[in-house]
Amino acid sequence: MAITLYDFELSGNCYKLRLLMSALKLRYDIVPVDFYPGRQHKADWFLRMNPFGQLPVLKDDDLILSDSGAILAYLARKYDEASLWFPDDPAVTAEILRWHSVADDITATSSAARLALGYGYDFDIAKTQKGAHRIFRLMDEHLWFGEREGRDWLCSPAHPTTADIACFPYVMLSEEGGVGREDYPALRRWTDRVRRIPGFVVMSGIFPAGRAL
Amino acid sequence: MTLSLTDPTWYPIASSDDLPFRHVYQGQLLGRELAVWRADDGNVNVWENRCLHRGVRLSIGVNEGGELKCQYHGWRYANRSAGCTYIPAHPADAPARRIQNRTYPVREAYGLIWSAANDDQVFQPFPGAEGNDWFPLRPMPVNAAPEDVLAALASLAPDDQPADLLPGLTLHFGDTYYFVQPVDAGRSVIRGLLSAQPDSATLRHCNETLSKLRDRVERAAAKKPAPEPLNPAFEKVSAELSTMPEIAVPRGNTLTVVVKRKWTSADGVIGFELAPRDGHLPTFQPGAHIDLHLPNGLIRQYSITNGPGDLMSYIIGVKQESASKGGSKVLVESVREGDLLSISEPRNNFPLRRDATRTVLIAGGIGITPLLSMARFLDKSSLNYELHYFTRAGDVAFRSELEALNGKVIFHTGLPREQIGSTIASALGEWSLAQHVYVCGPSAMLETVRATAASQGWPEASIHFEYFKNDKVIDNSSAFEVELARSAMTLQIPSGKTILEVMRDNGLTVPSSCEQGACGTCLTTVMEGEVDHQDVYLNDSEKRSNTCMMTCVSRAKSARLVLDI
Missing domain, CATH: 2.40.30.10 (Translation factors)
Structure with missing residues (x-):
């Protein structure tokens, strides 16, 4: 087994895979892709691996995969012997995929606002920010009721799943897109819990949480 | 109604449940951003949400249980006082400068955390507060002016039971109180209190009602011109703060x-x-x-x-x-x-570095007192340390406090004299980079630790000690001249009098404490002349450097000294 991650250090979507592989204690190689300002994800050699021209791409021996949510599911199914990160139960699978889809919406809003403010992308900033707030409100509500019902994570199992990893980075990086999280206290508490998962690693812009022993 | 930055009213700013163990909550009241955190002793802190160093939000900091640590450069601030306790860029110095963050009044009551812009009003429970088991609803942030939110809440009341409007953006009908937290001119949070513990259907229902109300009020607010946000003034913090000379605390304070x-x-x-x-x-x-x-x-x-x-x-x-x-x-x-x-006021001449890979604390007898404090700080920050506590046979002072620590605490009780040296040697071990030892106890023990550490490769800068007292016999027979460079004064020091005494006689206010050359409070920079060191505070290389002295006991070998006073 030899895993290679085509990675951009500042990409939250690449970070999702680094995070899960760290939690699973997987060894992997990194090939840096200069997303900004080099736009290497639109270079021919990259498009041959992923014609959609999006990071991340992961190679496991000869298998080439793209889309962070799909790769999270793959890594969890293949390498998580305890089957906790992406359990087999059909109802839980549906729950997780539902939140993977929310994660894509967070990318389209919170991450887009960040790309517009920090990386010169021509997106409608006000619209993407508003969209991020709409999602965060719903997440805060979901998590607040979760705390009342004894559920600490986005999905019903009593442990984190790939859903939490998929949604986490662009929630944490939202301030770089001008989206504050002060109105979402339950969402902020959830980010503390994610940052206390054993094997948690940081990326630029995401600080560790203190211990809570 | 216009919001005022100086409004003294107490408003709820969070639910008690918003402050779980080791969390930092981000809040805002009347335009001022707040970092709110509960220490391990239960105390709730409401502070201005910025580090005094570079202005980074403390709400992204780390709650260490007794201190809040800024994420940026690791400045730490104490529970309750918000005084700065540690600056990692100056690990060997105590931040004795009066660096203290702005705090706001706080009360925890009825499941809510209350605060106010100032201390002008005493906290008063709302009418009917006592005698109920209050349950705070999920807080509902609304992007609209507080008075518009209050008006919309009033419209929720049934016709035959109109809302009872109370001071402080509060109203009440049925068995529910609603408080509107004025976040800013155009932003509010609705905080509802139910007079009894609700079932989950009730909670969902209340949340749905308030969500709909929020959407309605926000749609109306979007059609109006946005109100001008409040513009709180921030006190300027000097950029030189971290390098400023210590402010001397006069003795009489x-x-x-x-x-x-x-x-x-x-x-x-x-x-x-x-x-x-x-x-x-x-x-x-x-x-x-x-x-x-x-x-x-x-x-x-x-x-x-x-x-x-x-x-x-x-x-x-x-x-x-x-x-x-x-x-x-x-x-x-x-x-x-x-x-x-x-x-x-507390003074620190025995500061603890928190950037060591290994910290060895060695206490002899009552010398445990500063080291107990150090161990407690290292403990809360989950830093690595070993505490060796040497006592004579018999009971051990502060035993229960020491046993409550999570780190390595080793009691050495009633060791014969010849074993003490070898025990210290193995406790220290060989030195490697970023190891520090702190020792406090009887003079003989300090000398043993200093000599043993030196022989095992510990550099002087890694050996920190505090003597109880100076056992040396002070020779005060010399007479010499002292020039005070900053004060533009020249003083004659006769035999039998200390520099400190002559400075006081001439009307200077200089800090001092033990006045026997042990505590380090009167440490002074020497600019010219050769010092006759008689203290036990400075280590040998500091003494050799001839750049500093303790004016309470040390004197001059040369005819003249120039001091930076």
């Missing part, structure tokens, strides 16, 4: 404390708990001591044993020595619980 508790901790060691008459005591750092003004006029120094952010009282340990010159003797024999004493 004392606090009155009450002896809250006095107990026998171990054979010959009496514990004293000293509490303020109201509020909390000043910030201190691990290793700090206070001057205690005794009823018989003597002044003695005692180390603070407390852990981080523990400011409701200072706990000191006093050894009753048979050879006591009337210092600890009067404390032990005549000071009783309930008595008032004067103490100085």
Whole structure:
């Protein structure tokens, strides 16, 4: 087994895979892709691996995969012997995929606002920010009721799943897109819990949480 | 209604449940951003949400239980006082400068955290507050002016039971109170209190009602011009803050404390708990001591044993020595619980680095007191340390406090003299980079630790010590001239008088504490001349450098000294 991650250090979507592989204690190689300002994800050699021209791409021996949510599911199914990160139960699978889809919406809003403010992308900033707030409100509500019902994570199992990893980075990086999280206290508490998962690693812009022993 | 930055009203700013263990909550009231956190002792802190260093939000910081650590450069601030306790860029120095963050008043009541822009009003429970088991609803942020939100809430009341409008953006109907938290001119949070514990259907129903109300109010607000946000002024913090010279605390600046508790901790060691008459005591750092003004006029120094952010009282340990010159003797024999004493503000000449890979703490007898405090700080920050505590046979002072620590605490009780040296040698081990040892105890033991450490490769800068007293015989026979460069004064020091005394005679206010060359308070920079060091505070290389001296005992070998005073 030899895993290679085509990675951009500042990409939250690449970070999702680094995070899960760290939690699973997987060894992997990194090939840096200069997303900004080099736009290497639109270079021919990259498009041959992923014609959609999006990071991340992961190679496991000869298998080439793209889309962070799909790769999270793959890594969890293949390498998580305890089957906790992406359990087999059909109802839980549906729950997780539902939140993977929310994660894509967070990318389209919170991450887009960040790309517009920090990386010169021509997106409608006000619209993407508003969209991020709409999602965060719903997440805060979901998590607040979760705390009342004894559920600490986005999905019903009593442990984190790939859903939490998929949604986490662009929630944490939202301030770089001008989206504050002060109105979402339950969402902020959830980010503390994610940052206390054993094997948690940081990326630029995401600080560790203190211990809570 | 216009919001005012100086509105003294108490408003709820969070639910109690918003402050779980080791979390930092981000809030806002009347335009001011707040970092809100609960310390491990249960105390809730409401602070201005910025680090005094570079202005980074403290709400992204780390709640270490007794201190809040800024994420940016690791400045730490104490529970209750918000005083700065540690600056990692200056790991060997105590941040004794008066660096203190802005705090706001706080009360926790009825499941909510309340705060106000200032101290002008006493906290008053809302009418009907007492006698109910209140449940706070999920807070509902609304992007609309507080008065519009209040009006919309009033419209929720049934026609036959109109809402009862109360002061402070509050209203009540049925068994529910609603408080509107004025976040800013155009932003609010609805905080509802139910008078009994609800079932989950009720909670969902309330949340749905308030969500719909929020959407309606926000749609209306979007059609109006946005109100001008409040514009709170921030006090400027000097950019030089971290390199500013220490502000000298004049000797006369004392606090009155009450002896809250006095107990026998171990054979010959009496514990004293000293509490303020109201509020909390000043910030201190691990290793700090206070001057205690005794009823018989003597002044003695005692180390603070407390852990981080523990400011409701200072706990000191006093050894009753048979050879006591009337210092600890009067404390032990005549000071009783309930008595008032004067103490100085804490001063730290024995600062603890928190960037070590390994910290060895070595205590002999009553020398445990500063090291207990250090161990408690390291413990809360989950830093690696070993505490070796040497005592004579018999009971061990502060045993229960030491056993409550999570780190490595080793008791060496009643060791024969010849074993002490080898035990110290193996406790220290060989030195490697970023290891530090701190030692406090009898002079003979300090000498052993210093010599052993040096022989095992520990550089002087990694050996930190605090003597109880200076056992050396002071030779004060020399006479010389001292020029005070900043004060533009030249003083003649006759034999029999200290530099410190002559400076005082000439009207200068200079800080000092033990006045026997042990505590380090009167440390002064030397610009010219050769110093005759007679203290036990400076280490050998500091003495050789001839750049600093203790004016309480040390003198001149040359005819003239120039000091940076």
